[in-house]
Amino acid sequence: MKKKGIKIIIALILFIVAITINFNNEWINNSIYIISYIIVGFEIVRKAFRNIIRGKVFDENFLMTVATLGAFAIGEFPEAVAVMLFYQIGELFQSFAVDKSRKSISSLMDIRPDFANVQRNGTIEKVDPDDVKIGEIIVVKPGEKIPLDGYVVEGSSSLDTKALTGESLPREIQEGDEVLSGSININGVIKIKVTKEYGQSTVSKILDLVENASSKKAKSENFITKFASYYTPIVVIIAVILAIVPPLVIEGALFSEWIYRALSFLVVSCPCALVISIPLSFFGGIGGASKMGILIKGSNYLEQLANTEIIVFDKTGTLTEGVFEVQKVNAIDISKEELLKITAHAENYSNHPISLSVKKAYNNEIDEKQIIKTEELSGRGVIATIGNQEVLVGNEKLMNEKQIDFTKCNDIGTILYVAIDGKFAGYILIADKIKEDSKKAIKDLKKNNIKQTIMLTGDRKEVGELVSKELGLDKVYTELLPDGKVEKVESLLKEKSQKGKLAFVGDGINDAPVLAISDIGIAMGGLGSDAAIEAADVVLMTDEPSKIVNAISLSKKTMRIVKENIVFAISIKVLVLILSALGLSTMWQAVFADVGVSIIAIINALRALNVKK
Numbered sequence: 001m002k003k004k005g006i007k008i009i010i011a012l013i014l015f016i017v018a019i020t021i022n023f024n025n026e027w028i029n030n031s032i033y034i035i036s037y038i039i040v041g042f043e044i045v046r047k048a049f050r051n052i053i054r055g056k057v058f059d060e061n062f063l064m065t066v067a068t069l070g071a072f073a074i075g076e077f078p079e080a081v082a083v084m085l086f087y088q089i090g091e092l093f094q095s096f097a098v099d100k101s102r103k104s105i106s107s108l109m110d111i112r113p114d115f116a117n118v119q120r121n122g123t124i125e126k127v128d129p130d131d132v133k134i135g136e137i138i139v140v141k142p143g144e145k146i147p148l149d150g151y152v153v154e155g156s157s158s159l160d161t162k163a164l165t166g167e168s169l170p171r172e173i174q175e176g177d178e179v180l181s182g183s184i185n186i187n188g189v190i191k192i193k194v195t196k197e198y199g200q201s202t203v204s205k206i207l208d209l210v211e212n213a214s215s216k217k218a219k220s221e222n223f224i225t226k227f228a229s230y231y232t233p234i235v236v237i238i239a240v241i242l243a244i245v246p247p248l249v250i251e252g253a254l255f256s257e258w259i260y261r262a263l264s265f266l267v268v269s270c271p272c273a274l275v276i277s278i279p280l281s282f283f284g285g286i287g288g289a290s291k292m293g294i295l296i297k298g299s300n301y302l303e304q305l306a307n308t309e310i311i312v313f314d315k316t317g318t319l320t321e322g323v324f325e326v327q328k329v330n331a332i333d334i335s336k337e338e339l340l341k342i343t344a345h346a347e348n349y350s351n352h353p354i355s356l357s358v359k360k361a362y363n364n365e366i367d368e369k370q371i372i373k374t375e376e377l378s379g380r381g382v383i384a385t386i387g388n389q390e391v392l393v394g395n396e397k398l399m400n401e402k403q404i405d406f407t408k409c410n411d412i413g414t415i416l417y418v419a420i421d422g423k424f425a426g427y428i429l430i431a432d433k434i435k436e437d438s439k440k441a442i443k444d445l446k447k448n449n450i451k452q453t454i455m456l457t458g459d460r461k462e463v464g465e466l467v468s469k470e471l472g473l474d475k476v477y478t479e480l481l482p483d484g485k486v487e488k489v490e491s492l493l494k495e496k497s498q499k500g501k502l503a504f505v506g507d508g509i510n511d512a513p514v515l516a517i518s519d520i521g522i523a524m525g526g527l528g529s530d531a532a533i534e535a536a537d538v539v540l541m542t543d544e545p546s547k548i549v550n551a552i553s554l555s556k557k558t559m560r561i562v563k564e565n566i567v568f569a570i571s572i573k574v575l576v577l578i579l580s581a582l583g584l585s586t587m588w589q590a591v592f593a594d595v596g597v598s599i600i601a602i603i604n605a606l607r608a609l610n611v612k613k
Helices: 002-022 027-052 060-073 077-108 202-215 217-250 255-269 270-293 300-307 336-346 352-364 396-401 438-447 461-471 481-494 509-517 532-535 546-581 587-609
Strands: 116-120 121-129 135-142 151-155 157-160 171-173 184-189 190-194 295-296 309-313 320-331 371-379 379-386 389-394 415-419 423-434 452-456 475-477 501-506 520-522 538-540
Touching: 002 027, 002 077, 027 060, 027 077, 027 217, 060 077, 077 587, 151 587, 171 501, 184 452, 190 389, 202 452, 217 255, 217 546, 270 300, 270 546, 270 587, 295 300, 295 546, 300 352, 300 501, 300 520, 300 587, 309 509, 320 336, 320 352, 336 352, 336 371, 336 379, 336 389, 336 415, 336 423, 336 481, 352 423, 396 415, 423 538, 438 461, 438 546, 438 587, 452 538, 461 475, 481 501, 481 509, 501 509, 509 520, 538 546, 546 587
Parallel strands: 309 452, 309 501, 452 475, 501 520, 520 538
Antiparallel strands: 116 121, 116 135, 135 190, 151 190, 157 171, 157 184, 295 538, 320 423, 371 379, 379 389, 389 415, 415 423
């Protein structure tokens, strides 16, 4: 860009000298014009001839070369140089715009780790992240990027996760917490046990997604490519007819005048504004989404998001936290603390999520000496001897089987009934928690003209219906196995309009098939499984459903910009082409129209990159 800028300045100075100073010698004046032209236009002419040899004739380089060399041929030296100068100024502006867009994304994606400090044989080795194996311990100092995914085994710190999630607030981490590569360690030295090789790590996948996002073109981009391939040869043929036919059939018409009109026609016909601004709009949209922690795998998916009519959600881990927590402890004749303690001891040897949530709620050390005997009863619960007490923990079936007189709980969730020495001691309610922003996300989606919001879950009917009612969803389908979810989405795909799209949002391994068959698969990246992220078209780097609203709003904004540029560029082109053909537009005006339209379209396209946090 710097080189191009210097060339333009030198050529511009020579051009001004040639048109302002009269050397009383036509040869000197023309020589200055030619030198100015060579400085600014040689690359364009060289590209045109090289492309002709390769069989790629009808491009903007060909149009500019024919127009300017033609102007020289009819003695219009100042206009020939002016055409090339203005064109190169427009190209410089375009390069600047694309560079700005790329830098915005690359600075956001500047998360590629340069090295990893690995703890080996009692010493710290600085190695390439590719050379670190699963299970090895890496040391990350303040200010360094976390090179690989893993969990903290020593130390605590704050992490800057902005490049991954779009969130500006630091994330506090301590021993046992999972950390993602690409995060920056703000303070404190931490030791991390590696759980994924570099090729499978979060940072590697994100970089791959961003680098390959432009390979999947939207229909609008494909339209412009096809449009340019037909449009360019047509305007060249019209220009040739315009130069040759009128002087032969119109009395008094001069070849020089009609050749000049044909050349002006060629200059303005260059479809640069469309060819550059449309891909740039999508590129800006993908970059803008990345700033918000939303990774869109291609401009085709960005276009499809704007046409979303139906959004189908998985429940657990998508609309709910996916973490079972003790919500209520109802004790009879003993304290709540005692009931929780006895239940935690009875469940001590189980790794079931329900058992883990009870132990987490108890949050004290379990005295295993008190646990004399435990026996798991499949599908019912557990029977244990704690000290000198016989403890039953389980569902209604277990209470009925052991003939315990208990009070039934009608709350929605998993109920653990507890009996001590044959007497009912109370119950513990364990339920999945709805995410904080789920309700707002559903409300905002409806404001964005989403026709249906639907939830699919493998959970019980009463649980699914309660969550659905609380969130204000349109429909809910419960007790579905993974294949049942696929069948349900296949039937919902038939309900949308021809132009409308269906998006599925999920986070688990069992969601991967549904994500793949949907028009748009959206995966929760923060806690989502690798299989779900791989199968999805859009990845949310935080587990917030509200990011879907942001993605749809951005896609609609991008498509608005694309349509504006298409209508604006084609309208101006057609108008100036008609004026050029009628001889009402000079070549200078033609160049101004072409370069001006390109610059305005490019500035408009860059709006897609600007997003409100």
